[in-house]
Amino acid sequence: MEAFEKELAAALGVGRAIGVSSGTDALAGWRCWRFGVGQGDEVVTTPLSFFATVGCIARLGARPVFCGYRSGSFNLDPAAAAAACRAKTAP
Secondary structure (H helix, E strand, O other), X not given: OHHHHHHHHHHHOOOOOOOOOXXXXXXXXXXXXXXXXXXXXXXXXXXXXXXXXXXXXHHOOOEEEEOOEOOOOOOEOXXXXXXXXXXXXXX
């Protein structure tokens, strides 16, 4: 799994990627030490998601920052996500 995560992060041009088996695991992962998200951090996310997405962010004491999505697919727009990142954005 670690090799896959490193290759995925490199392919996406990001610092980290974490593979999970389901959306539930992904949300639970916010509690995982690997993310390093905590009090006062900001997490870029989509406004088109289940409420538990923001709930996990808030439980960590972080603040959700909503950004744009691609019309048609409703997936997060990478350019909008990059533009939403600031000094407090969690890694």
